[in-house]
Amino acid sequence: MSQKHEWMVILPDNTGALEKRMAVRQQHLSNIKPDAETGFWVLGGAMLEDVPKEGSPLKITGSVMMAVASTKEEVLEKIKKDIYHDEGVWDMDKVTDLCHVERFSFANGSGQVQIFPFKSAIRSAL
Numbered sequence: 001m002s003q004k005h006e007w008m009v010i011l012p013d014n015t016g017a018l019e020k021r022m023a024v025r026q027q028h029l030s031n032i033k034p035d036a037e038t039g040f041w042v043l044g045g046a047m048l049e050d051v052p053k054e055g056s057p058l059k060i061t062g063s064v065m066m067a068v069a070s071t072k073e074e075v076l077e078k079i080k081k082d083i084y085h086d087e088g089v090w091d092m093d094k095v096t097d098l099c100h101v102e103r104f105s106f107a108n109g110s111g112q113v114q115i116f117p118f119k120s121a122i123r124s125a126l
Contacts, residue, residue, distance in 0.1 A: 002070040009075060010047070011090040012062040021060065021089045028083045035078065042066050063090065 013021065035041050043066035049059035063084065067075045084090050 004068050004070050006042070007067045007069055007072065007075045009065045009067065009079065010062065010095070011065070011079070011084070011092075012047075012094040013060065013089055014091040017089045017091075018060060020087050021084065024083045024087050024089070031083060039068055040078065042068055 032041055032044065036044075043064075045064060046058065046060045047062040047064050049061050052058055067078065069075050069078075079085055079090075079095075082090075085092065
């Protein structure tokens with residue numbers, strides 16, 4: 001088995017895709033849940049244009065996801081099977097950020113890099 005890495009994926013929405021996104025959102029969440037439970041998807045959510053303001057609708061501009069996989073191709077294969085891909089929510093021509101991630105933190109105050117497991121980060125439940 002090859003070594004697994006974390007991959008950050010930024011998926012901009014096509015212009016005017018909000019209605020399509022909301023129409024298939026529950027199916028999207030249901031379909032990715034098994035892969036989230038196995039640890040393939042470890043983070044995901046909507047990208048917003050700005051910090052939400054109380055009483056205003058969210059200004060969704062796309063999705064951001066983090067996967068744990070051996071290769072970029074493995075991640076792309078999962079993305080291409082997603083309902084947001086099939087329904088034209090995501091603008092696949094603008095998916096430019098699919099990169100291997102090495103996370104570290106200087107927050108421990110020691111001035112040294114601290115590597116931490118992704119599961120220690122905050123994420124929303126499906």
